Amino acid sequence: MIDARVVLNLKHIFLHLSGRDIRNISVRELHAELHRTNPNVRVLSEHGWATLHRLLPETLSIAKLETRVETGPSLILLRNASLSASETEPGRFTAAELMITSPWVRQTFSQLRGATHWEGNRLTLAGLTLTHGLDLQAATVDFARLGNRRMGLQFDIDAFGGKLRANISHEWHSRHSNWKIAGGAADLLLAQISDALGFADPVNGLLHASNFTFRGNLTEPDRATASLWGELTGLTWRDRTAEALMLGAALYNRKIELQQLYIRQKSNQFTLSGEAALPASSSGWLRPDFRGNISASINQLGEFLALFGAHPADFAGKISIQGSMDTHGRNFGGNVTIEGASLTFFKHDIDSFSAKLTLKPSELQIERFDLARKNDSLSGEGKIDLSPEHNYSGTLDAWTNDLRDYVPIVRGTRRQKTGPVPVEIQATIDSSQWDVRGAIHFPKSSPLSFTASFPLPIGITWNAFQMSPLKISLDFPALFLAAAPQFFDSNILEEGILSGKISLSETLEQPRIVGEVQLVNGKLASSESFLNVIGGSTLAIFDGNHASLEFLNLETKDVDLALRGEIDFENTKEVVFRIAGSAPIFDLMSRRVDCVNKIEIAPVPPPFAPGGTELEFRGPLLGSGWSVSLKEEIGSQFSIVSTPDGAERVFPLCFGTGPEEKTLLLGAVPRAEVAPNVDQEKREKRR
Structure with missing residues (x-):
């Protein structure tokens, strides 16, 4: 001084x-x-x-x-x-x-x-004037009770297009109640506030009114009382909009009361209320004692979910929610009822949806779950254990009028418009163990029925699922391929009758398959595929980790092949498929190639020496890295490229590596021409 x-x-x-x-x-x-x-x-x-x-x-x-x-x-x-x-x-x-x-x-x-x-x-x-748009109209410091260890401050500020008012007093003589704060705001422009605070994305709207009170010691909030009320109108931020947002809350007697959280968007309304005990320690916030009620009437689901970051175009429809929650004494409880109509989830239409959930201390119970879309339905009930294992049980029933609406790999044939493919499924789950049965009704065919039993714990990985025990069975007495849809956008088999009965057990990593599959009069739409075959029939019998091809009759434009073979899938990472013919197959490769993406069988007239070639395909069951090899008989002389007796020629398969065709050329005896009927010719001469 x-x-x-x-x-x-x-x-x-x-x-x-x-x-x-x-x-x-x-x-x-x-x-x-x-x-x-x-x-x-x-x-x-x-x-x-x-x-x-x-x-x-x-x-x-x-x-x-x-x-x-x-x-x-x-x-x-x-x-x-x-x-x-x-x-x-x-x-x-x-x-x-x-x-x-x-x-x-x-x-x-x-x-x-x-x-x-x-x-x-x-x-x-x-x-x-503090800064542009921020004017202090009046601020009063009250020293009238300074002798009683009390001071007060009042201020009135014009800010952000509106007004801020506050009254603050501080008492030193009281131990537990030494701050009194009361404040209010009216008509504050959120755009000016966001600019002043330097927000990266502008916020628009109006803080129409707000009040705040506090009484107590700032260092002892558990002994304090407080209240907050505010109303926002015309809120917009990025693509989030709300016509009105109101919040009312109070703190008293070590309790936080959420009087109301209200959101209104045109025809959407959402209300949340409840109360919670103030935790005694910081760890208590992880286990809050809360009781609350929720109510929502949403007529534009996409616009409402956009408030929480969702893309509005992915959702649409009407939904209503009523429910309550209670976590008193660390025991969870509550219930929620959800009803929806004319919904869209990720661009999939749903006509109606309803669910009733009950939360108990040890489990989440789904009392009812119903979903409908056109003539399709999905319903179920169940429960989920809240223990660390998260075991779950329940039942599911599903029906769809057309599988193609949900599985994009299933398509109609190019030759004709395929009829619908109805599917029915029933599932029972007990401690995360699924038992499924159902049927697929292909057009003009007998139903394809199936059963499956497998464990599916929450959080299981694909590698772990491949090593889990399972049982799957398929039964398809007669599947007419001409009326069946395509799979994977392919058009391999256009006609034929497929029948069989197959069961798979043990694991996907080491499967055991028993049963048989037969194809009769199969016709391919084009010979421009991997193999220039236009038709065929076969019978495959599975026995454990092996399968035998009792016959494999293939037809090209000029050649008929009668083959037999076997499949060894004991090691699914190296499946072996061998075929050999009763008539000789000739190796016509005049030059060596590093890989092939097509096999072509051409007619070869005599005088090629008799002999035979075994074709062997080898590679992982799921994945690339396949190869084809030619094994020639000892002493045969039909290979154009000279090889040692009993030699094996291996060609890697390189699908999709480029537009250039790399063909493995094989030869076979051409189809015999049908001899004319002599008696019929004589009759025609007499006439």
């Missing part, structure tokens, strides 16, 4: 009269610093506060003021300021810079100017 002058009122001092003991304080330069690291330490005694109250002057003048206030993580700096205040005439306040730093606010204001008024132990600062 430099060059300070104090004018005393001695009459009041000696006679102990009411009024001020100091008439005037004048300071040319004042530097003040206040550091408070422990808020529980008493700054002054009760008598000291009373003395400080009596030292308040009638007039005050500070020509230059430098102030630094630190309390915990907060810092206030006032630089190159001046202050004058009087009970008889207006005063003024100026400051070159005011800086406020705290965990919530970091702001600096420059070149401040305003008017002051000192009356009734209240200092008022008015007409202060």
Whole structure:
């Protein structure tokens, strides 16, 4: 402090009269610093506060003021300021810079100017422009009860196109109730607030009204009482919109009461209310004691889910939700009922949807689940254990009028419009163990019935599922391929009758397959596929990890082949498929190739020497890396490229490696021409 002058009122001092003991304080330069690291330490005694109250002057003048206030993580700096205040005439306040730093606010204001008024132990600062769009209309510091260790602050600010008001008082004489805060806001523009706070994406809307109260010790929130109410209108942020959003909450008696969280969007309404006990420790927030009710009437589902980050085009329809939840005593309980109509989920239409869920301390129970789409339906019930294993049980029933609506790999044939493919499925789940049965009704064919039994725990990986025990059976007495749809956008078999009965057991990694599959009069739509075959018939009998081809009759444009073979899938990572013919097959390769993507069988007239070639395909069951090899008989002379007796020629298969065709050319005896009927020719000559 430099060059300070104090004018005393001695009459009041000696006679102990009411009024001020100091008439005037004048300071040319004042530097003040206040550091408070422990808020529980008493700054002054009760008598000291009373003395400080009596030292308040009638007039005050500070020509230059430098102030630094630190309390915990907060810092206030006032630089190159001046202050004058009087009970008889207006005063003024100026400051070159005011800086406020705290965990919530970091702001600096420059070149401040305003008017002051000192009356009734209240200092008022008015007409202060902090920054563009932020004007302090009036701020009053109340020292009237300073002797009782109580101060108050009131302010009225024009900010962000609206008004902010607050009344703050602090009492030192009370241990558990030393802060009283009441504030309100009206008509604040969210666009200006987002600009001031530097949001990357603009926020538009209006904070129409808001009120906030707090009473208690800031360091002991469990003993405090508080309330909050606010209303936002016309909220938009990115592609999120809401016509109105209201929040009301209160804190009292160690309880947080959510009076209302209300969201309105045109024809959408959502309401959440409830109460929760204030946790005694930070870990208690992970196990909240909450009771609440939820109610929603959503007529535009996509617009509502966009509030939570979903793409609005992926969802549509109407849905209503009613429910409650109770976590008292760490025991979960509650129920939710959901009804929906004309829904769209990820661009899939659903006519109606309903579900009823009940939450119990040890499980989530699905009392009812129904979904309908056109003539299709899915219904079920069940429960999910809330233990770490998350075992679940229940039943499912599904019916669809056309499998092609849900499985894109199933398509109609190119020759004709295929009829619908109805499917019915029933499933029973017990402790994550599925037992499934059902039937697929292909057009003009007998039903393909199937059963399956397999474990499917929550969170199982594909590798673990491949090693899990399972049982699958298929029974298809007669499947007419001409009326059946295509699979995988292919058109391999266009006609024929497929029949069989197959059962698979043990694991997908090491399967055991028993049964048989037969194809009669199979016709291919084109010979431009991997093998230039236009028709064929076969019978495959499976026995464990092997299968035998009792016959494999193939037909090309000029050749008929009668083959037999076997399949070895004991090791699914190296499946072996061997075929050999009763008539000789000739190797016509005139040059070596590094890989092949097509096999062509051409007619070969005599005089090729008799002999035979075995074809062997080898590769993983699921994946690439296949190869084809030619095994020639010892002593045969029909290979154009000379090879040792009994040699094996291996060609990797390279599907999809490029447009260039790399063909493995084989030869076979051409089909015999049908001899004319001699008796018929003689009759025609006689005529």
